[in-house]
Amino acid sequence: MSTTPPVLAAELALAWADIQRHHPELPDLAAPESLIGESSSACGAELSFERLLHEAVHGIAAARGVRDTSRAGRYHNRRFLAIAEELGLDHIDEPHPSSGFSLVTLNPEARRRYRSTIERLGRALKAHTAATATDTTRSFRGPAARHGSSGGGVRVKAVCDCGRNVRVVPSVLAQAPIVCGGCGKPFRIPEVAAVG
Structure with a gap:
């Protein structure tokens, strides 16, 4: 078995800790490996730093007791959007009919703030993808x-x-x-x- 998943889990944990440094109310990431096996989620995004920051929005919402989604977690409401903006995520002007404001992207300031973390996690994700590529x-x-x-x-x-x-x-x-x-x-x- 490849040693890449534990390495990737460690890199995810480090990236999460970097987000926590800027947003101390963000709870700990209990199981970083749970993100590895999902190529998509209700949020509809592949694993990346941007996706991790998206998940951090949900973590802060939970810590604050804010209901940030509906429709079984698919529809991301304006409360999600407000926290996403705090974390450095931009959004489209109008919500998507079925997923709301789930499609968020890093703004330039957040991209600069997390540049080294984004690069490190990107290398780990690339290595993980290469190590787990199989004949499907x-x-x-x-x-x-x-x-x-x-x-x-x-x-x-x-x-x-x-x-x-x-x-x-x-x-x-x-x-x-x-x-x-x-x-x-x-x-x-x-x-x-x-x-x-």
Whole structure:
């Protein structure tokens, strides 16, 4: 197994810490590796420093008790937008009909402030992409793919031995076990019974 994911997780944690230096109320990033397996999310952006800053907006909103999204996290409202502006993200003038103000971009000042962090994370992301590039025609993409989904940010139900369940992106669960706090056993995606 490649050592790139732990390196990338460490770089994500360092980048998050850099954001925290400028915005101390931002909570710690509990699981940087959870961002690695998702090529997309409800926010619709690939993993990058800009995406990390977008996620930091959600973190600050949560710390403040601000509801910054609706429609199961897809629609980013004006409260999200106000915090995004604080963190150095620009936005379009009008909201997108289904995702609101989710499409934010780094403004020039933020790009200068985080330049070295952006470059360092960019190198780690490039190395991760190169190390994980595989022949997708022979790779297993999990239950979401079997059900016709692209599998990118699609979460599926994972269960543990005591019957608790969580929604998780299959590729994230494949990277390392997620352990239940109740029974101490790992969550797993139930096999889909074959029909025939």
